[in-house]
Amino acid sequence: MPNLTTKRHDNDSEVDNHESSLGASRDLLNNENDLDSRGDDWDEMRGEAKVLDDNTMSGFLNESETKKLPQAIIIGVKKGGTRALLEFLRLHPDIRAVGAEPHFFDRNYDKGLEWYRSPLSILLEAPHSGEAPAQQDTNHNAARCHPAAETERQADNFFLSAALRYLLTTAVLLRVLLDGELMPKSSDGQLTMEKTPSYYVTKEVPARIHTMSKDTKLIVVVRDPVTRAISDYTQTRSKKPDIPSFESLTFKNMSAGLIDTTWSAVQIGMYAKHLERWLQHFPSEQLLFVSGERLISDPAGEMARVQDFLGLRKVVTEKHFHFNPAKGFPCLKRPEWNSKPHCLGKTKGRTHPNIDPEVVQKLRDFYKPFNRKFYQMTGCLRHMNQTFVESIMQHNYPQSKKQFEEFDVVFMSIGRSKLVDFKSPETGFEVGKTNKDTHYKHLLLGRPQLPIYSEIHRGDWGHRPGSDDINEPADETQRESHPGQHISVAELNAGSIVRTHHGCDPSACDEVILTCQDLEDGGEEEASALDQFEQLKHECNEGEEAEEQGQDHEGLHRLDPV
Numbered sequence: 001m002p003n004l005t006t007k008r009h010d011n012d013s014e015v016d017n018h019e020s021s022l023g024a025s026r027d028l029l030n031n032e033n034d035l036d037s038r039g040d041d042w043d044e045m046r047g048e049a050k051v052l053d054d055n056t057m058s059g060f061l062n063e064s065e066t067k068k069l070p071q072a073i074i075i076g077v078k079k080g081g082t083r084a085l086l087e088f089l090r091l092h093p094d095i096r097a098v099g100a101e102p103h104f105f106d107r108n109y110d111k112g113l114e115w116y117r118s119p120l121s122i123l124l125e126a127p128h129s130g131e132a133p134a135q136q137d138t139n140h141n142a143a144r145c146h147p148a149a150e151t152e153r154q155a156d157n158f159f160l161s162a163a164l165r166y167l168l169t170t171a172v173l174l175r176v177l178l179d180g181e182l183m184p185k186s187s188d189g190q191l192t193m194e195k196t197p198s199y200y201v202t203k204e205v206p207a208r209i210h211t212m213s214k215d216t217k218l219i220v221v222v223r224d225p226v227t228r229a230i231s232d233y234t235q236t237r238s239k240k241p242d243i244p245s246f247e248s249l250t251f252k253n254m255s256a257g258l259i260d261t262t263w264s265a266v267q268i269g270m271y272a273k274h275l276e277r278w279l280q281h282f283p284s285e286q287l288l289f290v291s292g293e294r295l296i297s298d299p300a301g302e303m304a305r306v307q308d309f310l311g312l313r314k315v316v317t318e319k320h321f322h323f324n325p326a327k328g329f330p331c332l333k334r335p336e337w338n339s340k341p342h343c344l345g346k347t348k349g350r351t352h353p354n355i356d357p358e359v360v361q362k363l364r365d366f367y368k369p370f371n372r373k374f375y376q377m378t379g380c381l382r383h384m385n386q387t388f389v390e391s392i393m394q395h396n397y398p399q400s401k402k403q404f405e406e407f408d409v410v411f412m413s414i415g416r417s418k419l420v421d422f423k424s425p426e427t428g429f430e431v432g433k434t435n436k437d438t439h440y441k442h443l444l445l446g447r448p449q450l451p452i453y454s455e456i457h458r459g460d461w462g463h464r465p466g467s468d469d470i471n472e473p474a475d476e477t478q479r480e481s482h483p484g485q486h487i488s489v490a491e492l493n494a495g496s497i498v499r500t501h502h503g504c505d506p507s508a509c510d511e512v513i514l515t516c517q518d519l520e521d522g523g524e525e526e527a528s529a530l531d532q533f534e535q536l537k538h539e540c541n542e543g544e545e546a547e548e549q550g551q552d553h554e555g556l557h558r559l560d561p562v
């Protein structure tokens with residue numbers, strides 16, 4: 001049920017976390033704004049109305065619901081498209097999401113989980129005892145609660161005390177509402193969610209979320225890191241027009257071409273580095289990577305993946321999206337309301353400045369190994385050349401070394417094949433053959449330094465553990481109990497990472513990340529998920545001037561080296 005507020009909530013990551021992001025950060029240019037996080041509503045294009053926020057107010061309307069800690073969190077990345085994703089998700093009846101960015105795990109952790117779940121309950125309980133509420137040992141809460149308790153103890157006049165308490169309660173209630181620090185109420189079948197993009201790069205956060213619940217589902221919206229960095233910079237510049245140029249901030253030493261990896265705009269895009277920390281605490285299955293590009297080009301497709309990951313019915317579909325050419329982005333429809341589409345506000349989809357192409361190229365080169373590592377870790381092949389992907393899907397493999405060299409990633413599917421014709425890493429490329437054509441399905445090998453992705457089917461031929469003969473088939477029992485055995489074969493031979501959707505013996509393949517779908521089971525979906533990075537439509541939308549709407553932000557932090 002829509003509420004009747006015109007509340008502005010979160011200014012999505014307009015402010016970086018300059019304390020906790022990857023250790024203490026140093027401000028480059030006096031980032032005075034750490035107030036954070038009020039942000040976009042879905043503005044109607046002509047700005048005459050706001051989309052109303054069901055989630056926050058409904059927390060006060062339905063007594064049968066309870067406040068829960070989030071079971072799923074959008075943890076990043078800043079400027080990836082996190083607001084769009086959250087707003088898309090909020091269309092789902094089984095999702096209750098905090099509109100604002102709570103920044104609990106990076107900035108407010110010392111306030112305790114109960115504050116995170118329900119700051120209001122703490123407030124209402126505290127004054128009676130005159131003690132600080134459980135886990136409320138911070139200055140922040142002391143400032144909120146102790147004066148009230150003090151006042152109550154000292155007041156002779158009951159009414160004065162009650163009035164003060166009422167006023168304080170109301171003030172904090174308002175504050176909580178405005179800050180958006182309130183977990184929405186949800187019923188049993190509903191998922192509680194929040195998004196705070198700085199979590200992804202804040203080193204303490206994975207362990208903290210794990211402590212809250214090891215089952216938390218984590219969603220990361222990733223975007224081409226160069227575009228992301230420019231977006232980050234654009235946001236900062238919209239508030240501080242006098243900041244140095246993107247080009248000069250990018251380099252530690254411009255003439256030497258040395259990229260400054262302590263600049264947060266650069267560092268956040270080193271996705272693999274940050275991911276390593278998350279994988280120390282969570283299995284990869286609990287992380288979903290959403291493509292920021294596809295969230296724009298195919299929001300319904302990306303939402304299908306997200307709903308699937310969250311175990312939700314596919315409620316949010318094509319009919320909820322309408323591409324707005326003026327905005328350059330998909331906007332949101334509520335078909336059941338027959339409403340006009342609503343778009344994100346003006347802080348989303350700013351016009352990016354033109355950046356020296358040489359600098360852009362240097363950054364692209366800089367990110368290449370990080371991207372590659374990231375793809376290896378996630379098993380997501382979005383940067384693959386689409387033609388190549390299609391050719392794989394049709395089993396028309398590249399036939400020459402030259403063709404292979406054009407690709408960053410080689411897909412290898414062992415299927416019923418064996419790796420019998422692998423040549424030495426130096427000789428490079430061979431389209432695999434097998435000594436038993438009947439078993440040959442498809443096999444590609446690439447340069448050993450390339451990540452090689454593989455679909456490996458339990459029950460196929462593979463390496464018998466302990467044997468050097470890769471042609472020796474594993475027997476049924478071994479196949480079942482050692483599903484990772486094929487992986488070690490591939491690694492042995494190609495020195496590469498492979499992936500599988502099946503289980504995996506961690507001792508045999510500790511580098512293997514199990515995330516993606518089976519090509520054969522979900523061929524089409526997988527193929528469409530393998531898009532090359534797309535140029536964002538809005539970047540071509542030259543006519544639009546970025547407008548600053550008085551929102552806080554920064555983005556010029558220097559972060560500790562990773």
Ligand SMILES: Nc1ncnc2c1ncn2[C@@H]1O[C@H](COP(=O)(O)OS(=O)(=O)O)[C@@H](OP(=O)(O)O)[C@H]1O
Nearest residue numbers: 012013078079080081082083084231329348349350
């Ligand atoms: N539907 C829709 N409408 C508007 N904008 C969209 C949409 N989908 C994705 N995006 C992209 O989201 C980018 C902002 O990312 P975030 O929401 O993660 O930013 S923030 O970190 O919360 O500040 C924002 O980046 P910029 O274009 O650089 O402003 C958009 O490109």
